[in-house]
Amino acid sequence: MTSALRVIRLFLLMTIALAGACALAKEAAPLAADVVVEKRMVEISEELRCLVCQNESLAGSHAELAVDLRREIRSMIKEGKSNEQIMEFMVSRYGDFVRYRPPLKTTTYLLWFGPFLLLAGAVAALVVYLRRRGSRVAAAGENSGTPLSAEESLRADALLKQNEMNESENQR
């Protein structure tokens, strides 16, 4: 009898402990109440580089400055600022470097068009090389002169055959 009571008491205690844990978990869950604001904040901050760690976006960084800047973006969204205005806010303070997609302007022409320049140069080099090679092959063909006459080709065949026989003999 007493052991059964003990089991029940233990079960009750465990239930209470579990309920307490659940209540604690619930308390920590919603950090930002406004889901819409949070979604836009993440959208914007994924486009921005965290200047402290540089290889992380502002959305994914745990750096303290990133936390501050996300808070700043949140409050700007709540103030009704557009994404462009928020971008402008960041760029005016930290420069184009904060944007993962740098804008097209005179200072970034080389960045945007450099790879295409390299490609064009490589293609030009390839064309020049192929043309030279083509003309070299053609020139080699011309130097060999007129095709062999019937007599000459018979002689050439005879020579080649002889050569083959010699080789097979050597192998034995």
Place this chain on the structure above:
Amino acid sequence: MKRFLIPMGLFVVLVGFLAVGLRLDPHEVPSPLVGKMAPGFALPQLASPDKKFSPGDMAGKVWMLNVWSTWCVSCRAEHPLLVSFARQSALPIVGLSYKEVRGDSQFDVSQMPPGEELPLAQKRANAWLASRGDPYMLTALDLDGRVGIDYGVYGVPETYLIDKAGVIRYKQIGPITPEALEKKILPLVKELEK
């Protein structure tokens, strides 16, 4: 031999690019604020928090704004240079104490009773200046780092050189080195003070 000249030339160009790239510090992001007006603010002064400091107070002077905090290790390295520079030069240096309490991971300001952050920041900053020397004309307290954001601060220490019209002329990212002081800051100060 001639056919090796082109690959050799390309190789030299590549090595040149890499050599330059290795010398660049990726943390030195060019500030878009250089050449623009120093952003305005009004922050409590360390010595008397009832009084506020604004960049406008320095109009007509060439001055330096040095962003620092006691938890910042590089600031410790920079500080002796600032102290000796302040002794030998008339250039006013204003300190901006950046997130003195919030920036230190041992404190959680959200758990702190309101009104406790300011006295704690004051206490820490004053103790630091008392033991290491105070090169500053005054120090303004940027407790939450909002002014730091306006100045594009992303790594303390940072230093701004501001001209008589209130335009930022130079930004030092990271500690001021004797070399940067000699070669960049002092010549620029001379030119701006004309």
